[in-house]
Amino acid sequence: MRVVVQNDKSRSFRVKRSAIGVRGAFTALAVAALVSGCAQETSGARGASGQQPLQAPPARALDSYASELRAAYEARVAAAERWNLKEVPLTPPPPPAEKPVIAPRAGFEVTGQEEEDLPPVFTTVPTEDKVVFLTIDDGAEKDPQFLRMMSDLKIPYTAFLSDYLIRDDYGYFGRMRDRGVTLNNHTLNHPYLPGLSYAEQRREICGMQDVIEERYGTRPVLFRPPYGNYNGDTLRAAKSCGIKYAPIWNEEVFADHWDYRESDRRLRPGDIVLTHFRGPGDWGGTMRDMVREFLDKVTAEGYAVARLEDYL
Numbered sequence: 001m002r003v004v005v006q007n008d009k010s011r012s013f014r015v016k017r018s019a020i021g022v023r024g025a026f027t028a029l030a031v032a033a034l035v036s037g038c039a040q041e042t043s044g045a046r047g048a049s050g051q052q053p054l055q056a057p058p059a060r061a062l063d064s065y066a067s068e069l070r071a072a073y074e075a076r077v078a079a080a081e082r083w084n085l086k087e088v089p090l091t092p093p094p095p096p097a098e099k100p101v102i103a104p105r106a107g108f109e110v111t112g113q114e115e116e117d118l119p120p121v122f123t124t125v126p127t128e129d130k131v132v133f134l135t136i137d138d139g140a141e142k143d144p145q146f147l148r149m150m151s152d153l154k155i156p157y158t159a160f161l162s163d164y165l166i167r168d169d170y171g172y173f174g175r176m177r178d179r180g181v182t183l184n185n186h187t188l189n190h191p192y193l194p195g196l197s198y199a200e201q202r203r204e205i206c207g208m209q210d211v212i213e214e215r216y217g218t219r220p221v222l223f224r225p226p227y228g229n230y231n232g233d234t235l236r237a238a239k240s241c242g243i244k245y246a247p248i249w250n251e252e253v254f255a256d257h258w259d260y261r262e263s264d265r266r267l268r269p270g271d272i273v274l275t276h277f278r279g280p281g282d283w284g285g286t287m288r289d290m291v292r293e294f295l296d297k298v299t300a301e302g303y304a305v306a307r308l309e310d311y312l
């Protein structure tokens with residue numbers, strides 16, 4: 001990824017200085033990672049036939065791994081400064097080897113949920129990892145600087161798009177997909193789905209599946225009902241056009257504040273956070289302001305941002 005070259009000498013010095021303190025920790029981490037890889041190999045876990053057992057790496061390889069980690073951390077520090085974050089965002093753990101089982105949140109099931117194996121509606125992914133997930137809805141605002149900011153900071157997010165808001169610039173979301181973001185279904189026209197018949201709901205959901213497949217090459221498995229409103233027909237229609245999950249959210253972040261589903265206003269491991277593609281005319285700030293509002297709280301509370309799809 002291309003990052004802006006540092007020409008401010010004093011700032012780049014400051015970054016180097018701040019990285020020195022973590023140098024020892026990174027070397028230790030590198031050793032621990034490699035050792036545990038070896039330990040796993042000798043404690044009975046076997047690779048596929050034809051795979052070679054891991055060898056102890058030469059000291060030089062270890063050293064270069066440590067410097068890669070260092071360089072990655074320094075890049076994160078520089079990016080955090082560039083985008084005016086209060087703290088450097090935390091790095092998420094690797095994706096879970098075993099995916100959590102996603103059940104509907106209690107009270108969010110519909111009749112026939114289990115018997116018909118309908119997509120679960122949930123607000124939090126069951127995990128003990130201190131991670132949260134950022135999900136961004138609708139698609140009205142198309143801020144090129146937002147794309148640069150998220151790539152530069154390496155913060156993953158998941159988009160839920162409505163055709164009537166993205167059709168004036170499909171290309172913007174194509175560039176988002178090219179940066180590794182998964183584009184998901186938020187209906188064609190963003191209606192209040194429970195007010196529609198099954199056939200009408202199916203047109204809204206399956207129609208958006210077709211748009212995303214035609215424009216971006218993949219058929220989503222994630223669908224979010226507009227306003228978080230749905231009924232049994234919604235989930236049946238969604239399932240019939242290939243949807244597996246219906247994530248909603250536990251918190252919502254705006255350009256200048258948060259809203260919470262839980263009264264204690266705390267983040268929980270695996271929480272799904274909602275926000276929107278909105279601009280200054282809608283909420284008195286830019287997408288970048290929203291990202292700062294989001295990351296400053298998430299980092300201060302000791303959470304990293306992980307990729308929702310990695311947990312499903």
Ligand SMILES: [Zn+2]
Pocket residue numbers: 137138186190226227
């Ligand atoms: Zn929406």
